[in-house]
């Protein structure tokens with residue numbers, strides 16, 4: 001079976017985790033501090049706070065900007081569910097702005113249309129490793145006095161006009177689940193230049209304890225969103241290989257595009273010219289009318305995993321029930337959601353594996369088209 005994704009774990013990672021286990025210090029130790037320092041360095045922010053997941057990192061950011069129940073946060077309906085859920089965690093209201101047909105990121109004009117008196121923040125997601133239009137987003141935010149929190153969970157190392165994703169907003173969040181570019185098993189990271197924001201997040205991830213770290217001195221309503229030392233040791237080793245990983249992923253993506261660009265019925269990913277991608281997944285669009293479920297089944301029968309990445313968030317049962325969303329509310333997002341297909345993609349993917357996927361995809365499309373006639 002050719003899997004959708006798989007992590008790249010070497011001897012260095014295994015040794016690093018083993019020595020943490022032997023040290024006896026399994027949480028809140030020097031590995032956490034080192035991982036945070038190296039990560040902040042890589043993104044170019046003053047501070048970084050490691051968290052137990054990307055989702056918990058996003059939640060802390062929503063907490064740290066002090067959302068009230070009537071506040072609105074503008075975000076994208078085309079994402080993994082947690083970028084919208086983190087707003088709901090704080091009982092505030094996610095307000096969706098439809099996406100750009102080509103980049104799949106929020107359309108700045110739609111963001112502007114969505115701003116109201118109650119808007120408190122914008123939460124752009126750099127989908128599939130392609131940064132959002134941050135110049136325009138920061139402009140809107142400045143004009144309307146809004147906070148910007150970047151969901152950079154899919155975009156470690158990506159650049160927009162030569163500047164790293166995660167370096168634009170008040171804060172940004174990265175994630176290290178095993179399908180991401182680098183992994184810690186589970187884990188996340190908040191990056192910020194604000195000392196104050198850093199202090200709040202650090203306290204909230206650790207039961208609301210004060211900066212002095214008195215163990216039973218709780219200042220805020222906090223959580224246990226800490227990242228353990230084994231994961232941080234793993235993250236340190238993974239981060240050392242980030243350049244190599246991004247290069248290999250870039251090569252894999254280029255190979256896919258080369259193979260698929262002339263295949264009838266398939267549209268390869270669009271990358272804007274001022275962007276340096278950090279390839280998270282390789283997602284194609286199938287032409288209207290191609291039976292996507294049929295293609296997925298055909299691929300699976302031939303030992304290839306694939307997935308419709310992502311379904312529209314506003315059409316998830318939770319969001320339909322809570323807000324009354326229906327088909328047609330965000331038409332660009334829906335049409336993208338209905339036609340996207342993520343193909344197997346990982347750092348050390350062999351060229352001939354990529355060729356096998358591409359050839360099988362071409363056959364799958366011919367097969368379902370034949371059946372539809």
Ligand SMILES: *Cc1c(COP(=O)(O)O)cnc(C)c1O
Nearest residue numbers: 053054055080082153154175177
């Ligand atoms: C992976 C991801 C997250 C966070 O995921 P966790 O599994 O909680 O680490 C958040 N937003 C997006 C867009 C993601 O892809």
